[in-house]
Structures are given as structure tokens and as C-alpha cells.
Amino acid sequence: MRPPPATSLFIAMSILVNLKRSAWAMLFVTVVTPATAADAPQRSSEPPPVPAITATPPVENAEIPINPPRLAPAPIDTTRAKLPSLPANSPLLPALLPTLPVNPPAGAAAAEALPMLRGDTPQLPIADAAQQEQRLHQGLQWEVCGPIPGAGAINPRVQFTETKQQPIDIVANRIDGNQRTNIIELQGDIALCQQNQRVEADWSRYDRRSGQINAAGALYLETPQLRLTGDAAEYNLTTQQGSIDHARYRLSGNANLRGEAEHAWLLPEQVSRYQNILYTTCPPGRSDWSLKASTLELDQVSGMGTAHHARLRIADIPIFYTPYLRFPIDGRRRSGLLTPSFGSSDETGTDITLPYYWNIAPNLDATLTPRYMSTRGLMLGAQVRYLSAMQELEVNAEVLPHDRRAPEQGLRDALRIEQHGQFGARWSSVVDYSAVSDDQYLQEFGNRLDITSLRNLTRRADLTYTGDGWNLLTRMQEFQTVDTGIAPADRPYGQLPHLAFTVDPIRWHDWLEYSINTQYDYFDHNAAVHGSRFVAVPSLRLPLRQSFGYLIPRTRLFYTEYDLVDQTAGWSTEPTYLIPSFDLDGKLIFEREHRWFNERMLQTLEPRLYYVRTAYADQSENPRFDTTALDFSFASLFRASRFTGYDRISDEHRLTLGLTSRTIASQRGTELFRASLGQVFYFADRRVQLDGDAVDSDTQSALAGELSALLTPNWSAVLNAQWNPQRADSKWEKQVLQLRYAPDSNHLLNLAYRYNLGTQTAERYEDTDLAFQIPLGSQVKLVGRWLYSLLNDETVEAFAGVEIGRCCWRLRLLGQHLKRSADQPGSTSVMLQLELAGLGSFGNRIDQLLERGIYGYQTD
DSSP states (O other), X not given: OOOOGGGHHHHHHHHHHHIIIIIIHHTTSSOEEESOXXXXXXXXXXOOOOOOOOOOOOOTTOSSOOSOOSSXXXXXXXXXOOOOOOTTTSOOSOOOOSSOOSSOOOHHHHHHTSOOOOSOSOOOOOOOXXXXXXXXXXXXXXXXXEEOTTSOOOOOOOOOOOOSSSOOEEEESEEEEETTTTEEEEEEEEEEEETTEEEEEEEEEEETTXXXXXXXXXXXXXXXXXXXXXXXXXXXXXXXXXXXXEEEEEEOSSEEEEEEEEEEEEETTTEEEEEEEEEEOSOTTOOSEEEEEEEEEEETTTTEEEEEEEEEEETTEEEEEEEEEEEEOSSOOOOEEOOXXXXXXXXXXXXXXXXXXXXXXXXXEEEEEEEEETTTEEEEEEEEEEEOSSEEEEEEEEEESOOSSOGGGOSEEEEEEEEEEEETTTEEEEEEEEEESSTTHHHHHOOSHHHHTOOEEEEEEEEEEEOSSEEEEEEEEEXXXXXXXXXXXXXXXXXXXXXXXXXXXXXXXXXXXXXXXXXXEEEEOSSSOEEEEEEEEEEEEOOEEETTEEEEEEEEEEEEEEEEESOOTTSOSSOEEEEEEEEXXXXXXXXXXXXXXXXXXXXXXXXXXXXXXXXXXXXXXSOOSSOOBOOOSXXXXXXXXXXXXXXXXXXXXXXXXXXXXXXXXXXXXXXXXEEEEEEEEESSOBOOOSSSSOOBOOSBOOEEEEEEEEOSSSEEEEEEEEEOTTOSSOSEEEEEEEEEEOSSSSOEEEEEEEEEOOXXXXXXXXXXXXXXXXXXXXXXXXXXXXXXETTTTEEEEEEEEEEEEETTEEEEEEEEEEOOOTTSOOEEEEEEEEEETTTEEEESOHHHHHHHHSTTOOOO
């Protein structure tokens, strides 16, 4: 579990604890190698060995290992599973405590209360700050600001432990030892090295009696992920206390961040304190934003930090201040306020959300989300998550007690339950339940096209048993229809229950495969014929595959049996059917190599033949429980049936001929061109239809084609089309044209035209779609999308906005127009989002809207 981004500052500073308790301690317990034999004085008697300070393993279940944990946190009950971090609602800002402390230390008073350096450090020349800063970043790249996505936890190790395989070398210009005082002093160009770790100083002293270590003058530490500088430092091996002056740090590897602290103190019990601390993820030389605190205390045992007078600055302008903050510093989940969001729209007015995260137990948490809408009132929302060894459960609910804009609706609410369970090796379960209080709920409170366009909400529960080569599915499913335009008789059936028994394909003598699928359903409906249906489909096939193609004959037998209630008078209530079917699928692949613009190419020619023969049975009296017509396309040319489900087993006697050609760059493996064309030839009329007794007597289908081309390295095109020469009105049944320009991650242009004639009015559409991302210089981007219906002469969805920012921050301002329903005017909203790399995001989740609405858009 990764810690919230806001804790990167405090994780970075806690690394100072490891520095004192490992690297500096080892400076005086390891063999010292002088720079030259002549310069080094004769060593006095060897001091008795001091136990090496090494890093202990990380605490179990902690996100960021912190070493050495002298006092480990209380053990967590490992019998309960741990919930993962919230993907979108993880605590990005530290939670403000309800009450402030009575006398919080601040400023000079806080500094005086902390232990200062002993004062016996010699007055060495202060290291040049510019040179120290330059050395922190020398040779390191800063391509990404903050934590690098997918790079894992921020976990730089500082661990010096001498072994025969990994000795520690220490170099110094001068070494003095006093047997009477038991003091060892090193001077001049001190360097401690072990593999890829290095510590440097100008002067250092070790008092064996007191265990006191002092160091001064251009302090420098380097590890694979951490660099740190300072002016003076001390550490006591006995009391485990120490301090460092003018510390500067730089983290690299899994994250790029930097900062400084005027003073840092290490106290017992894994506690550290800091004065005038600064944190930022902006590159060196730029501090577009920074987080500062007058004093900071980190308690690694409790995993909590306390800051006084914390200020968030943007371009040296403070935009957020709190006199007191208490926050987590590791991956342990804790209760607290989350990042608020705010916006405005015609439907809700001013819209402000302030979530609160409640860490109930290691495997149970909740997010409470009050949402204030100026035109409607206060909505209360909640998300509850539960995780155990056998299942995970998530419940989302929201309720609006009184809608000021629609008081006649009364109490308005929504509920969503999702569950996934695994009970042993064979039993599993899935629950997906959605409900809203009224049909207008999604249209009025949803802010996405895919939400507002929903017509039916699913309520489904599955229980599956997986055997050896077979499985049994038990399902209960029904729907809530939220589209008032759907007549009650046309609304989907519930399946109470649905039982499916499936036998995996079994090979006989490694060449013949057979399997069987059976289903039993009781279809429930209040306004139409309903009842039960039993289906059994045994199949036998002979797959013959070679490198140059395949030939697969298959035979199936469809058995269906009904027991119907409220059937139309005069029609059978218990119809039974036994329908045989045979299909043959064959394909050949021809290849040839050639050159195109001096580049080796591989061109293929792939003819495909598909024949299917299914007997006819009159099924016109059957209800249509779950059967619809399949959309016609190039892919559907090679399907055995024209319908879904088993209420209509389509009679077929047809042959499909298809041809595909590809051009592939041999060295790159990139497909540069693909063209497919196919058509169905019918040898008999199709008498089985969804409704009525009409017969389809066409002898051939429309021509279906697909074309995909990489026009240039930056431009690509996709074309899908259906052309039917037998139609008298419009021969083009479907057209889809898409052009995409994407030379790099900052430039993006998507153009699309979509047309579908459809078989009925509800299926017709003709749209244009424009989406873009255009940079204006290095810091400004224009983004937008316009989805326009040519058929209805109206805008379905449109948004446009601007992104301003650099590596470590980004500001997005977006305006959106959304057509929520066909019979109502669209609504307009304005959204704002501020992202600070390594700290969090504030405002609306505009980045998610852009990723969904603009194909190819990615957040930096």
C-alpha cells in the first residue's frame, strides 16, 4: 500500500534518522584508511569495538520501511485482510484536528525548547550553499516531478554494515587518538565509502566514554536514492539523540523531490523534530510551489506527524495556512478529511463536496461525503469497503432528504453494491446491485454521458461452483428501467433464477473435441408473457490447425423447452424444439516479403471461408426473453447465428467469403496497413425473424469492409463501412471514419464521423466527433471535445478548457455542456482542478473526464 503523496515530505525527512543511526555511527567503528601513509600519524591503541548500528527489517504491513524501528508499532491482527488505498479518495491532505492544542510551540519558543548542538565543534568555514546545492543535483535527472508512477515506494536505504564481502573504507587527511581521554579525531577530506553509499565531512570527533560523535564542515551523504548535505551534526550512540544544522536533501529514483530544514533533532523512541522545514517537487532553481512549516515532529512508532504554522505557497504567495496539523507519515490508514471538490452547473448550482475518511478497522473503512448543491440542498453520501480472506465488498449510497428544485420527488437516493467472493478453491460469488429512487435521478445528478445515458440498472447476484472440467452458475438478475420512454411490456425480463451448467471442451485422442452447455431460466415479468425455459446444446468439433491456416468443422444440437404463463390465446404454452446445426470455418495465410521505401515489409493475404447450415423451426410463438438481433459488421459475418440468446435459433444456409490483407514492417513489427472485405451468400430464405412472419429473401448481404492504415508516423486512419447494392433508398448502411494525429504526448487530434442507418428509428444516428489537445508553448494546453448529432441537429456533449502548468503543478479550467436526455435541454457546468505533484489534487476530477472523453489523452 503506497502512502498518500502528501506524506512524501515527512518520509523524506525521517530518513535523517537513519543517517545518524547508521552512517555516522559506523564512521568510528571501522578501520580507518589514511589518505597517505606519510600524512597519517601513528594510531594509538585500538578502541574496543562498538556494536554496529544496522537497519532492522521493515515493519510488516508498513508501506515505507523505516529503519531502525527501535520501538515497533503494535502488531496488527494478520487474520484480517488489509484494505487497499482508496484509488481516488486517499487522504491527500493531512486531516485538521477538531480542536487546536492549548499552547502549541511555535517560532523561537519551539526552537529554545529543543536540544541544540553541544558547542564543542570547531569553527570551520561554512560550506558554500550554492556548491552544496549544486552537488545535491549533480548528474541526476529531473524528468518527472514527485513520485514516479509505477515505480514503487519511496524507500532510500542508509545502511552501513561492515562485512568481509562489503568492507567500509574511510579516508582522512589526519587522525589523532588520545588514550587518556578516549577521544579519536579525524580531520580533512573525510570520506566513508561502501559500495554505492558515501559520507563526507571536513572534521569529526568520537568520544568513546560518552558515545558522542560530532562532525562539521561540508557534510555530504549519498545513497542510490538520497543525497543530503549539512553544516554540522552530532549523534550520541548511548542516548540515540542527535542533530544536524542546515540540512538539505534530494530524493531521486522512485521520486524526484527536494527540501531543506534549518535544524533537525533526533530524539529517543524513534522521534525526530525539525525547524523551518521546506518541501517541494519542483526542479532545482524553481519553487513554483512549496510546503513550509515552522516546526515539525515525526513519531515513527505511532506513524504520525505534528506540524505548526504550515503554509502552502504558490510562487511565494501563501494560499493555505493552518496553525496546527496532525497527519500520517506512513502507509497506515487513518481517519481524516480528504481533498474537497467544487464546481458549478445548471442542474446543481454551486457544488461543493467535502469527504471524510473513517478508518474503522484494518479491513473495514468508510468515506462520508457531504455534498452541498446551492439549488437543491445537502446530499449525504457514503462509501463503505470491507475486505476479508474470502471476499471484498463495496457499498456506495447517497441520499437527498429534500430537493429544493423538485420538492414533489420527496426523498431521493441511490444505492450501489459490489461484491466479489472466493470461498475455497471452487466456490465464488459476484453481486452487482444498483437502484435509484426515481427515473430522473441519473440525469439530474450524473455528470458523465455514460452515466446519464443508462436505460436499465442491473441487479445481479452470481454463485459459481467450479469442478474438474465443468462449472455451475446460479444467477438471480433483474433490472430497474430508468428510461420513461420504454413501455412496460418492452422492459427487460428478470431471471429468477438462471442456472447454467457448462462442460469444458474434452479432447478425444487429441483430435476430436466435445462439450455441452445447459441452461435453465425462469423469466419474470409483470406486463408480458413469462415462464421457464430449458436449453441444452451439445457440440462436437474437429480443430485442424497448421502454421499456414486452419479448418474447423463443428456440429451442434439445440434443444429448447418452455413452460409459459400468460401466453397469447391459442398459442402453445409448452413448445419444444430440437434443431441441428453444422458450421465449417477455414482460413489460409499466404505471406511474401518485399521492400517499400527501402524498408523490408511482410505482406499477407488471408482468405477465409465460413459455411453454416441450421435447420428451420417455427418459433414465432415464442416470447423474446433475452434474444435480440446482432449488429451487422465484418466480424458478424463469421457468426453462426443472427441473434443472441436461445428464443430464436436462426435458420441458416449460407456461405461467407472474406479476405484480409496486412502489410507489416518486418524489423519494427508494426502493422502499417490492414484491409478486410467480406460478404454473405444465402442459399435459402431466412424465415426465422424476431417478430412477425416476414421472410428475408435477399440472396446476398451487404458488403462489410474494414480499413486501417498508418498514413505517416503521426497520422492514422480507420474506416468501417457497409454497402448494400440491393437497397433502393440508401445503399450505405453504416459508415465510420476516424482520423488521428498524435506526433507526441502533447499534441493530439481526433476526428470521427459515424453513421448508422439501423433497422428501426431508435438505432439511427449520424454524429461528428472532434477532440483535441493543443499546446500553446511549453506551459499552456488547450483541450476539448465536441460530439454533435447531425441527425437531431444538436450538441450531445461538448467541453473545452485550458491547462496551465509545468512539471510540478497543473491548473485546469473546463466548461462542459451535456445533453442528459433527448427531450430536455442540455446543462452547462464549470469545473476547476489544481494538481500539485507529490502533494495531491484539489477540485473536480477534470483529468478523469479528459481521459474518458479524449481518446489517447494521458495525464502527465
